[in-house]
Amino acid sequence: MTSVGQPCRLVVCRGCCCGTKKKRPGVDHKGQLARLSALRDHEGRAVPVRVSKCLGICFKANVVVVQPSSRGRAEGGRPVWLGDFTEDRLVRELDDWVFAGGPGAAPLPEALEQHVTSKDAKKPKKSKKSKKDKKDKKKGEAGRKKRDAKPGKKPGKG
Known part of the structure; x- marks a missing residue:
């Protein structure tokens, strides 16, 4: 053949x-x-x-x-x-x-x-976090910074 x-x-x-x-x-x-x-x-x-x-x-x-x-x-x-x-x-x-x-x-x-x-495939976009998630994350970071700034002292106590 x-x-x-x-x-x-x-x-x-x-x-x-x-x-x-x-x-x-x-x-x-x-x-x-x-x-x-x-x-x-x-x-x-x-x-x-x-x-x-x-x-x-x-x-x-x-x-x-x-x-x-x-x-x-x-x-x-x-x-x-x-x-x-x-x-x-x-x-x-x-x-x-x-x-x-x-x-x-x-x-x-x-x-x-x-x-x-396909040759036209689009890169998936990263999921966007809601404003509430971003706000909660900022609050958490602010609290950690406060604690880390004064070792051995509790936040809010002078």
């Missing part, structure tokens, strides 16, 4: 945040890239990997984009962006998915679903 078209392709972010120990300590970034670069599809074709300096959603580091194979694209597949791609088990899940055909040709594995993101 002769293969027609291209296999799935990967774009792996390895820029200012993705692929750095500062942003994601405890991850073997070089090892992960090597494992991704060794993936093959069901026809034994190497899955091309392109390394990008930045894909723009740094808060989701590490980011991997899975582009469909020619067959997957013909079946309606579109690129799938995966964020927080830091665990070895995710590489195994991705390997199985690409082997099965990838976007458009095979369903997305459940383990990868929670990692789906």
Whole structure:
């Protein structure tokens, strides 16, 4: 059987945040890239990997984009962006998915679903504290400062 078209392709972010120990300590970034670069599809074709300096959603580091194979694209597949791609088990899940055909040709594995993101993902805003919370915090800090200012004396006593 002769293969027609291209296999799935990967774009792996390895820029200012993705692929750095500062942003994601405890991850073997070089090892992960090597494992991704060794993936093959069901026809034994190497899955091309392109390394990008930045894909723009740094808060989701590490980011991997899975582009469909020619067959997957013909079946309606579109690129799938995966964020927080830091665990070895995710590489195994991705390997199985690409082997099965990838976007458009095979369903997305459940383990990868929670990692789906997009190039337009917005960084979640930090929750704002209510005015009452801020006021209570200031009162607590003021009381501590008063106690700490005069060691051995009780606040309010001269």
